[in-house]
Amino acid sequence: MELNLMGAAGANDADQIKDSDEASFMADVVEASQTIPVIVDFWAPWCGPCKTLGPQLEEAVRAAKGAVKMVKVNVDEAQMIAGQLQIQSIPTVYAFHKGQPIDGFQGVVPQSEIKDFVNRVVKAAGGEAPDDGLADAIDAAEEMLAEGAATDAAQTFAAILGEDPNNAAAYGGMVRAHIAMDELDQAEALLNGAPIEISTSPELEAAHAQLALARQAADAGPVAELTAAVEANPDDLQARFDLAQALYANGDAEGAVDHLLTLFGRDKEWNEGAAKTQLFTIFDALKPNDPIVLNGRRKLSSLIFA
DSSP states (O other), X not given: OOOOOOOOOOSOHHHHEEEEOTTTHIIIIIIGGGTSOEEEEEEOTTOHHHHHHHHHHHHHHHHTTTSSEEEEEEGGGOHHHHHHTTOOSSSEEEEEETTEEEEEEESOOOHHHHHHHHHHHHHHTTOOOOOOHHHHHHHHHHHHHHTTOHHHXXXXXXXXXXXXXXXXXXXXHHHHHHHHTTOHHHHHHHHXXXXXXXXXXXXXXXXXXXXXXXXXXXXXXXXXXXXXXXXHOTTOHHHHHHHHHHHHHTTOHHHHHHHHHHHHHHOTTTTTXXXXXXXXXXXXXXXXXXXXXHHHHHHHHHHHTO
């Protein structure tokens, strides 16, 4: 199948995204922003949320195709700069233009908000927001996948990756398409061969979780028999865990989460915390804003701190 996707190569990655420190901050940020806006990601190696935000921000900056640059500053090694800019929590992101901060945000935000932020910075500096051609193609591929056209979705994701090999959304979509086609070994091979730049992205973490659940589904028992076993003995935690796996394999994620929460409430340490581990796997596989995830995380937190 043929797609009309944008094909212009982006700016050299080493020039577009770089690390900086106190010695080079003036040149990398203040002086560089005289001609092109510079987005600065203040992070630290011990900061978990930073590991989520950083790759997403890099992806959005690359999509701008040279209209903006990104500089990463480790606050542990640049405490003077962090103090001058009053960085009180990380991750913190500032956009500089003409040597001055013009926009920013703190914490992890949805990918859509990151793209809006980058577009806003580009426009504020007098530039044009990047073409959303690839984003539209990804949306189309996701719609194909949702409608069961996994082969067409895989071909579309492959075409997108031909234009942008480090597109985490397309790469994760390709993996999920192969999972939908029950090509689990191919999906695993794709994950193992993912570019290092996106290997820890949320999109690929979700694909990892979906692959793990798909492999479990192959061994899932019959729902009716497991339901009867749990009803006959509510304290049979293994049967309840197996039922949760079977329910998820049959498309009932909410039912699976409910049984896992019940199991966790009865015995948090059962099977080395298997219920909590399985819950996190399901949460990772679903969309972050899915009501099942939001409600499940809230209930799990209540049980953990009860």
